[in-house]
Amino acid sequence: MKDCYIAKHPMAASRELDGEMIIMSAVNSTLFTLNDVASLIWKSADGATSLKEIVESRVCAEFDVDPSLAFSDAETLVSDLVKHGLLVVAEHPLHEPSPAERNS
């Protein structure tokens, strides 16, 4: 996968509960939970920061992981979340994050 920009899908809802990210899709009311690394990627999915930048500047800064392996895992995660209608992905920035998005 080439580098890309990711944003939370308009039908998704989420909340962090004791370090665990809970995500629900309004399409089919399916509930998902994400681990620490996936939670960080979800929180960073503002549509304006590239996946590569998220992995390099946030994931690798916080977790002791190899950047290329982390990017590969991030690609798999993004692919899964797109498949479930929870993330949208684009080659170009989707939009500037709003203050509320920066807080979420």
Add this chain to the structure above:
Amino acid sequence: MTGLMQELETKALGLGVPLNAHLDVTYRCNERCTHCYLDHDDHGEMTLAEIKSLLDQLADAGVLFLTLSGGEILMRMDFFDILKYARQRQFCVRLKTNGFMIREKEADALRNLGVQEVRISIYSHRAEIHDGITKLPGSLKRSLAAIRLLKSRGVNVVIGNVLMLQNVADYAGVKALAKDLGVEVTIDPTITPRMDGDRSLLQLGIRDTQLADVFRDSELVGNVDEFCAVPGVVDDSALDMVPCSAGHTYCYISPYGDVYPCVQFPLPCGNVRKDTFLNIWRNSTQMNEVRSIRARDLPTCSSCAHGGTCTRCPGLAYMEGNMRGPSSLDCEKSFARTRIPTANMILKAQRSGSQGQTSKTLLSAPSLSNLVQISIQP
């Protein structure tokens, strides 16, 4: 409840997180339903800025599931600003509306904003009955049009059907209507006293024999023998359980910023115009008192044979005079289901006289409500 949802609720309970919040954005309404428990005058609703600040606080406190209701939500001109902000803060939003003001533009907006569920009240498949309850001519036609508009856009719609004397004969018709529309329906005979404590509305509730019939309709409850079974032995785990989610993982906020344990539990715990939501949630004396109650602490209910299966509502008990006391409406429900009197019913009968009077009292219970909602998928 799914396994993951149950796990989430248990985790939230352990952490003291209000996973669910119900916010009434207004009490104003364009309908005047005969059974409504609200005062529809505006006594100073929160502004958009106040509601946005509250939503920030709710998100920070851990609320994921947010119900926006009223009154009629669309009576607020800024309702879509509220909804848009709620979705920006990543709430899973459920709406309650009568649908009267939902046209194409509103239906488009509700789809685009990703609401999880829109619940619309339908009292009957017959306009004369539905409109007679809402006191708004043409309301059934408009509510059904709203359901179709939303459904055609892929929005998840649920019909809420409250059963009362006026429409008890029509639930099968509503069920058939829901099937035609391809939407879920929940049937619920809960009639709640007015917020000011006036209990006269309870007279609108269906009678004991009618509820007993509803409970024995296999189309609604599935396995009747199982649903109406004689209660089993009440074990320790049932007595140690949290009675319901009110004040534990759920709270209610009025349009004026008052915080309560539940929409059906009008015990004021604080006001977000004077204090932060989190301080009220965590430290309010009233909220902590509600949290402290376990089934074994209840003077009458802890010895009741229905203890393991009763859906006793602490809010209804509070409205009856004591949050640790029985909820007579739930006692009547347990009796309608099993024909076995509850400890509260027996105690009342003993106080009022002979066994003969007991039978008379039990057989002439004036009204019944507050059974578990019966949900039917399309």
